Amino acid sequence: MEESTGWVRAQRREGVLELTLSRPERANALAGPMVEELRRAIDGASSDDVTRVVLLRAEGKDFCTGIDLADLDDEVGGLVEELGRSATVSVGLARRLLSRNLTVSLHEALENEATTVELATRSDDFKEGMRAFMDKRPPEFTGR
Numbered sequence: 001m002e003e004s005t006g007w008v009r010a011q012r013r014e015g016v017l018e019l020t021l022s023r024p025e026r027a028n029a030l031a032g033p034m035v036e037e038l039r040r041a042i043d044g045a046s047s048d049d050v051t052r053v054v055l056l057r058a059e060g061k062d063f064c065t066g067i068d069l070a071d072l073d074d075e076v077g078g079l080v081e082e083l084g085r086s087a088t089v090s091v092g093l094a095r096r097l098l099s100r101n102l103t104v105s106l107h108e109a110l111e112n113e114a115t116t117v118e119l120a121t122r123s124d125d126f127k128e129g130m131r132a133f134m135d136k137r138p139p140e141f142t143g144r
Helices: 031-045 069-084 088-103 106-121 124-135
Strands: 002-003 007-014 016-021 053-058
Touching: 007 031, 016 031, 088 106, 088 124
Parallel strands: 016 053
Antiparallel strands: 002 007, 007 016
């Protein structure tokens, strides 16, 4: 049985799920929707009782050249705009917390998290976020 979701074709037979990257005009470079299609197919295979093997193939002369940078530029541009409108104090604190907690004990990680939450709640952005939520309007963060 063959299924096609756009850039990924799936064929199932006798316990094998064969996934074929089908974007040869871009050397099978991974774009956001293509990665999502692959993720869905692999997640589905991992949760069914029939699939025992996943075989990944590609159309064209290139298996996969990596991330489609043109697609990535569009996604990065959107992310940069979104981050520019976000509560940058909280985002910065969260990044530091994640980095710091990679190498500490659970007890230290929980202490770091409590300290970070306390610092975040003291920021103007936190207060603006709470006001905006109560007023049912988008927040206007200032980065303070």
